[in-house]
Amino acid sequence: MKASLFALSASLAVVNATYHWPSPLIDQVEGLLFEGRGEGRPDNDLLDLVGKLAQCQSGTFGESGAAEWIRFAYHDAATHNVDDGTGGLDNSLLLELDRDENVGVGMKHAKADFGHFPNKYLSFSDVTAVGVALASAECEGPIVPIRAGRLDAAVAGPFGVPTPDQTLAEHTESFRLQGFNPEEMIALTACGHSVGGVRSNDFPAMVPGIPGVAADNFILFDTTTALDNTVVREYLDGTTKNPLVVDKNATLISDFRIFSSDGNVTMNKLADPETFDQTCSRLLAQMIDTVPSNVQLTDVINPIPHKVDGVQLSIGANNLLLRASLRFLDRNDNRNVTIHWEDKAGGCASNECSASLINFREVTTTLSARLGLFVTKYDFQVGVNATTSLSKFWFTVDEGDGSASITLDNDGTGYVIEQDTVLYVPNSSTSLTTVVAVRNAVPPMRVFMDIYARGPVLTTTVDFTPATGIASRIGYDFYTFDYTGVDFTFDLHALVDGTTYTEDMRNTYFATNNPDF
Missing domain, CATH: 2.60.40.2440 (Carbohydrate binding type-21 domain)
Known part of the structure; x- marks a missing residue:
């Protein structure tokens, strides 16, 4: 396991100590991260997109959807101004896609990918941040901790995304405004360019098209599909084909200018895989946490040990129907889970206010697996007397190993049904x-x-x-x-x-x- 993974796991109990259901924003972001799902919908599976549409480098010409997601996030965050606290990851990019600095069909791909998921509680910019964490995990990169609470901008931000033709001084100042020092500029560029590459349709002067082929030609930054330090090692040993390092037009080799700007001191540090992973985990998190100064983000969101979701009280033929799911972070085929509820009077008039599950399923994602988790859900659908109704529900869990059963009751309050009107x-x-x-x-x-x-x-x-x-x-x-x-x-x-x-x-x-x- 990588050091950043240990750090995330170690803070799990502390971070989740204040969680209380329902917490709509936390529930939404946590679900996307560790189930890949939005609003409990299987077609709204963000990890499914990163696995099919956005796999690391799997397109016909090697293009990388995961890199598109990371680039999209960077271009949104890059207009931050640390001097006055404006800009950052705030969804203003959607209003800036016509600018030359945001050239690329990949931007439109990422916009379409993320557009399924925002809702009343979940901003587009929070979805973009989650996309970076999932892309890194899917591409064998470091675990990127995620916070939530970003606000979407209503107007476009200023120009300021770095472009390949800029000077080193211009790049250094741009990264300074984003909140990164020169060493961090080098490292973040290496992290971002460890997946993906350059399209001929975006930069035809750098990457020529393929004669007789309408689709993009695509030159990768390095020779692996992983978010790892191959981009660094190939730069240092002189085997790189990164067009931003070796292009004949010296004006466009921005990666070379940035990588070599401190005499390769930083790049030599990043040649160590553990240093690369730790650095990229920190800087990618810093990038997506770059927000306007008036935005307050949550603590890091880690997996919730026992999570209730999919709650729906509705109408059956002869009674009320309660649907709910209880999720665990591990699998135990001997586990027995029972749901209980009480009526509006605080009791159980029928003395039959409990039921067993109707379904059990795995919802583990790549990120969950990387954390050593096996995420499983227990689904319930129970009939409830319509006259007495119900006020709350809870669960008892018998692990089937001889240990005492435990009660999951939302820290003593139960999972409350607010109304049935x-x-x-x-x-x-x-x-x-x-x-x-x-x-x-x-x-x-x-x-x-x-x-x-x-x-x-x-x-x-x-x-x-x-x-x-x-x-x-x-x-x-x-x-x-x-x-x-x-x-x-x-x-x-x-x-x-x-x-x-x-x-x-x-x-x-x-x-x-x-x-x-």
Whole structure:
């Protein structure tokens, strides 16, 4: 194991000591990091993208999607100004892609890859940061610690991303404004250029196209697919084919100017693999943590030992349905997990308020495996009396090894169900129609939802109307809204007798799929 991996694992208990469910931002980022998943959706699998679309160097001409993700993050962060605290990793890059300094189809690829994941709680710039950590892990690079809480900019930032034709003095000043000293400039350039290369369509003067072939030609920075120090060693031993080192046009060999700027002192240090890994872990983290001075990031997000997600209280044929998942960081085929709940009165009127799991599955990712984890989920779907309903749930765990059972109850509070007045009904919904249920004891004054169309920004608020063709049952009336063409998240509200009840951040994907069961 690498030193940076040990450091991350050692801080696990401390970092997670303050975690309490639900913590929407932490839950979102942690899920992407260690399950690769956004909002519990299998098609929203960020690690699947890094594995298929963005594998280290697997394209037809050797292009590297993982390098595209790292380059995208750097170009977003590179307009930071340490003197006045502005700029950094803030998503302003999406408003700057028409600039020559951001040339490249890879930028558009990364934008499209990341665009599936932002939502009400998760900024585009946080997704970009997670992408760097997953790209490094997938390419056998160092573990990059991740914090969350970045805010997306509404306007473009200043020009200032370094370009190959700039002088060493210009590069040094640019990196200084980003918060990196000259030694760090050398090292971060080596880290970033340890994967990927140069496209002919982006830099035709440096990389000629292939005659008769419309697709890009692509020259790699080094001869391995890993995020490792091969780029350093090949530079030092004179075998490099890195076009930014050996191009005949001396104006464009920016890597050579940077690498050699201190007489190769830094590059010789980076020739040691452990030093390279530790340095890249630190500098890539510093790069993605470069944010405007008014942004406060969280502590480092490490794997949550026992994590609840996929919670949905909904309507069955004759009762309420509670769905939930409990995730562990290891696999134990002898483990027995039971879910328990209590009704609104604080007890269990039927004395049957417990159930066993219905499904068990592995969700381990490359990053999780690199940390020595085997991430598994236990899925539950239970019927709950609609009259007595439920107030909270918890779990007991028997490891099957003779040790005492443990109770997982969210630090004594239980996993609380805040309300059952208005509920999303995914089993009755379709990709075109959203169905919700509202308790009919008091007719609601308004049933409505705030829609976030695949992003963190509220796009519209719409009202539901009484459903036709869905009869009332188990004390609930039904309401519908037709919304075509967009997969979206939403907050669901019902105004009843002067009080607004809310179901937070539901997902239309649940309408036609069972991502957790």
